[in-house]
Amino acid sequence: xxxxxxxxxxKTEAGILDTxxxxxxxxxxxxxxxxxxxxxxxxxxxSVEARxxxxxxxxxxxxxxxxxxxxxxxVFNVIYSTEKEDGYxxxxxxxxxxxxxxxxxxDVNSHDFETISLVAEALPSxxxxxxxxxxxxxxxxxxxxxxxxxxxxxxxxxxxxxLPEAETISKKASMTALEYSSEYESSITETLNLPAEYxxxxxxxxxxxxVYPKEIKASDGKISVIACADIYVMYSPDSSEDKKPIxxxxxxxxxxxxxxxxxxxxxxxxxxxxxxYVKYTAEADNYGDTKVIKLEIGYKADTSIMRSxxxxxxxxxxxxxxxxxxxxxxxxGEKIIxxxxxxxxxxxxxxxxxxxxxxDAVRARCVYKESxxxxxxxxxNAKLYTKLLVSGDNGQMSPVESEQDIKFFIGEEPKTDxxxxxxxxxxxxxVTSSDCTLVSGTVKVRCDISTLAIVYEQVDEExxxxxxxxxxxxxxxxxxxxxxCYPERGETLWDIAKKYSVSQAVITEMNHFDAKLxxxxxxxx
Numbered sequence: 001x002x003x004x005x006x007x008x009x010x011k012t013e014a015g016i017l018d019t020x021x022x023x024x025x026x027x028x029x030x031x032x033x034x035x036x037x038x039x040x041x042x043x044x045x046x047s048v049e050a051r052x053x054x055x056x057x058x059x060x061x062x063x064x065x066x067x068x069x070x071x072x073x074x075v076f077n078v079i080y081s082t083e084k085e086d087g088y089x090x091x092x093x094x095x096x097x098x099x100x101x102x103x104x105x106x107d108v109n110s111h112d113f114e115t116i117s118l119v120a121e122a123l124p125s126x127x128x129x130x131x132x133x134x135x136x137x138x139x140x141x142x143x144x145x146x147x148x149x150x151x152x153x154x155x156x157x158x159x160x161x162x163l164p165e166a167e168t169i170s171k172k173a174s175m176t177a178l179e180y181s182s183e184y185e186s187s188i189t190e191t192l193n194l195p196a197e198y199x200x201x202x203x204x205x206x207x208x209x210x211v212y213p214k215e216i217k218a219s220d221g222k223i224s225v226i227a228c229a230d231i232y233v234m235y236s237p238d239s240s241e242d243k244k245p246i247x248x249x250x251x252x253x254x255x256x257x258x259x260x261x262x263x264x265x266x267x268x269x270x271x272x273x274x275x276x277y278v279k280y281t282a283e284a285d286n287y288g289d290t291k292v293i294k295l296e297i298g299y300k301a302d303t304s305i306m307r308s309x310x311x312x313x314x315x316x317x318x319x320x321x322x323x324x325x326x327x328x329x330x331x332x333g334e335k336i337i338x339x340x341x342x343x344x345x346x347x348x349x350x351x352x353x354x355x356x357x358x359x360d361a362v363r364a365r366c367v368y369k370e371s372x373x374x375x376x377x378x379x380x381n382a383k384l385y386t387k388l389l390v391s392g393d394n395g396q397m398s399p400v401e402s403e404q405d406i407k408f409f410i411g412e413e414p415k416t417d418x419x420x421x422x423x424x425x426x427x428x429x430x431v432t433s434s435d436c437t438l439v440s441g442t443v444k445v446r447c448d449i450s451t452l453a454i455v456y457e458q459v460d461e462e463x464x465x466x467x468x469x470x471x472x473x474x475x476x477x478x479x480x481x482x483x484x485c486y487p488e489r490g491e492t493l494w495d496i497a498k499k500y501s502v503s504q505a506v507i508t509e510m511n512h513f514d515a516k517l518x519x520x521x522x523x524x525x
Contacts, residue, residue, distance in 0.1 A: 117181045268339055
């Protein structure tokens with residue numbers, strides 16, 4: 001009868017990066033808005049822009065349920081004309097919103113939520129306004145709120161150190177761990193000077209900024225980011241003749257650094273950015289002309305540090321002179337094999353309404369749908385939403401909305417030595433600037449798109465998951481009994497040593513042969 005020797009050996013613990021959940025939801029935002037007293041009555045709505053800005057986000061786990069909470073403010077900007085048709089006016093309205101996400105964990109203790117990476121984005125959809133009177137309007141939008149929550153998944157595995165008496169074969173599993181995550185909030189101030197040929201500003205009708213990283217560098221104890229803010233301005237000119245709004249986009253480059261002790265030069269650093277607010281005033285220049293815009297732009301930069309690590313996991317083992325029960329298992333995880341920032345450009349055609357004489361302004365945004373690798377590049381499929389302001393032969397401006405599927409290519413396809421690991425690509429970013437021109441009844445819209453791409457490889461490594469019931473062999477050969485083995489085709493020294501529960505070193509020492517070339521007969525004891 002076999003004799004139980006020891007309890008099961010202990011395992012080594014580690015935390016590896018895991019996407020706990022990635023989801024999106026439609027959040028309907030609707031409110032009545034009343035014009036400020038100093039604004040003239042509304043006769044006709046020209047455009048309504050909705051800009052949902054995330055002000056707070058957080059996630060926690062309770063009793064196996066993961067909760068993500070997103071709070072924000074939707075900024076509505078309304079441009080309208082009056083009954084006098086004396087130009088265009090605008091007003092801004094703010095409405096709070098909240099969106100909650102829930103996900104169930106299969107194992108309550110499977111993740112470490114002390115350090116998490118929560119990336120959230122809100123994009124408007126189906127925005128509009130309905131007049132209830134000359135001073136009251138119903139504003140509504142249905143924004144798409146997307147979240148991606150990452151945390152370290154707890155895993156246990158056997159290393160050769162945790163099985164000191166065993167003969168083992170180990171494999172190296174390359175994984176990624178979330179080392180650090182935090183939010184960074186700051187602001188920049190800037191002065192825009194209108195070109196000499198531009199008309200003076202009567203009223204600023206709209207001003208917004210899109211903030212995105214251009215370059216991210218990691219070093220020991222520090223990260224450095226070169227970023228860009230593309231400023232969109234639309235204003236009503238101070239002119240008795242030309243009352244059409246004037247719009248333009250002005251890029252501003254800035255940089256910031258963060259001292260982060262956990263950071264090393266070899267880490268992968270992800271820094272998605274978003275604009276939190278824009279404050280602006282129009283001022284006179286040195287000649288007394290109102291051609292200067294003073295700006296303050298707030299932004300958030302989420303910082304996540306991902307670190308590569310190599311796990312030495314036992315994939316096969318046995319105890320010389322003993323028998324044991326083993327169970328095979330898998331380590332499932334992801335590792336980052338590349339991240340980069342790249343700009344792309346796309347052009348679409350939109351049919352102009354009959355009688356259109358000019359395309360005056362355009363706002364565009366894109367929603368990423370899916371990404372694949374194609375011809376050595378990363379192919380991105382997205383939906384492009386555009387809102388145009390065009391002028392007709394009756395002298396009035398009107399909005400034109402469009403949505404089209406687009407496809408563009410970024411970066412080089414990451415190289416990988418894995419044949420069974422599927423790649424997954426995360427994309428953060430969107431349209432940074434756009435312009436439009438009217439050509440033969442068609443509005444040609446050109447959009448610049450900045451994309452932060454993170455490429456993951458899914459890892460599936462087969463390992464020994466459980467070692468139990470370690471026992472002394474019941475049928476040991478007699479002391480003077482000699483046992484011989486006749487290797488079969490394809491058998492290795494490891495196979496033979498495991499079959500007879502004998503150390504490989506003992507067999508090679510007893511038979512005096514090269515482990516790579518087995519003799520026809522091998523003495524076991």
